[in-house]
Amino acid sequence: ETGVTQTPRHLVMGMTNKKSLKCEQHLGHNAMYWYKQSAKKPLELMFVYNFKEQTENNSVPSRFSPECPNSSHLFLHLHTLQPEDSALYLCASSQASEFSTDTQYFGPGTRLTVL
Amino acid sequence: QKEVEQDPGPLSVPEGAIVSLNCTYSNSAFQYFMWYRQYSRKGPELLMYTYSSGNKEDGRFTAQVDKSSKYISLFIRDSQPSDSATYLCAILISSGSARQLTFGSGTQLTVLP
Numbered sequence: 609e610t611g612v613t614q615t616p617r618h619l620v621m622g623m624t625n626k627k628s629l630k631c632e633q634h635l636g637h638n639a640m641y642w643y644k645q646s647a648k649k650p651l652e653l654m655f656v657y658n659f660k661e662q663t664e665n666n667s668v669p670s671r672f673s674p675e676c677p678n679s680s681h682l683f684l685h686l687h688t689l690q691p692e693d694s695a696l697y698l699c700a701s702s703q704a705s706e707f708s709t710d711t712q713y714f715g716p717g718t719r720l721t722v723l
Numbered sequence: 724q725k726e727v728e729q730d731p732g733p734l735s736v737p738e739g740a741i742v743s744l745n746c747t748y749s750n751s752a753f754q755y756f757m758w759y760r761q762y763s764r765k766g767p768e769l770l771m772y773t774y775s776s777g778n779k780e781d782g783r784f785t786a787q788v789d790k791s792s793k794y795i796s797l798f799i800r801d802s803q804p805s806d807s808a809t810y811l812c813a814i815l816i817s818s819g820s821a822r823q824l825t826f827g828s829g830t831q832l833t834v835l836p
Contacts, residue, residue: 612766648731651767651811651826698766710815711757712824714766 610634612715614699620721623689629718631682631699639704640682641712642674645696657682658704689722696720726750729812729827738836742799746812746827749793753825755815756788758797761829762808770810771797802834 612633621627633640642654656664657676671693673685682699696719700712729746736742744758755774759767771786773779779786785798795814799806812827 614766648828650725650727650729650828653824700766710755710824711769711772714759714768716764716766719764 612699612701612713614697614715614718616718617716618719618721620723621686621689622723623691625689626685626687628686629684629697629699629720631684631715633680633682633699633701633713633715635701635703635713637701637703637713638679639702639710640676640679641700641702642682642684643698643700645698645717651698655684686720689720691722694720694722726825727812727814727827730830731828733831733833735833735835736802738802738804738834740802740834742797742802742806742832742834744797744799744810744812744830744832746795746814747793748795748814748825750814750816751790751793752816753814756786756795757813757815757824758784758786759811759813759826760808761811767811804834804836807833 615630639658641656644652644654653666654668655674671688675683696717698717699715702710702712704710727748757772758770760770761767771781773786776788776790783800787796809829809831811829813824815824
């Protein structure tokens with residue numbers, strides 16, 4: 609496997625379910641990101657992890673809980689979601705340093721539908 | 724006012740046309756300017772990036788930045804049906820150790836054969 613992979617690709621869940629999204633990067637990067645992409649809206653940055661430490665949390669509701677056990681893996685735990693949380697959830701990684709452009713490489717996304 | 728404004732389209736052009744995609748931004752501290760392409764059911768992929776005013780070419784693609792007007796453009800020459808995708812501008816602000824990549828909402832492009 610190369611690049612950034614995400615599983616599952618599609619997920620349908622009820623509002624009372626608990627599920628997790630998984631992201632894995634095979635690029636040797638040190639930063640990983642979760643984004644939410646809704647129709648006709650800009651990508652919304654949710655969480656940033658740099659060297660496994662969370663450095664950004666853009667006022668995301670607590671029903672979304674990230675986990676970064678190592679620099680290659682990132683999870684997004686979901687519980688008691690709302691229908692408006694239905695969107696494409698994208699994971700990205702980059703090699704973050706003061707000398708880089710932080711070019712982010714994206715996974716294919718998980719299409720989430722909350723019923 | 725949004726930090727990055729992008730016309731969502733949709734934009735439909737015949738094969739071979741020159742395509743112009745545009746974004747405006749509001750924060751003068753933005754330093755790097757990027758264009759991503761996103762095919763249906765895929766994640767965005769980086770097309771080009773630049774950090775200075777002027778033009779940068781890569782094959783049929785030209786990225787143009789005008790910092791005085793806070794305006795960036797992507798031109799596609801000899802457009803092909805395979806160019807049909809959503810194009811996202813993205814702008815990086817870097818201040819010390821803090822970095823933030825801000826995206827436009829994307830322009831959906833269809834190139835008709």
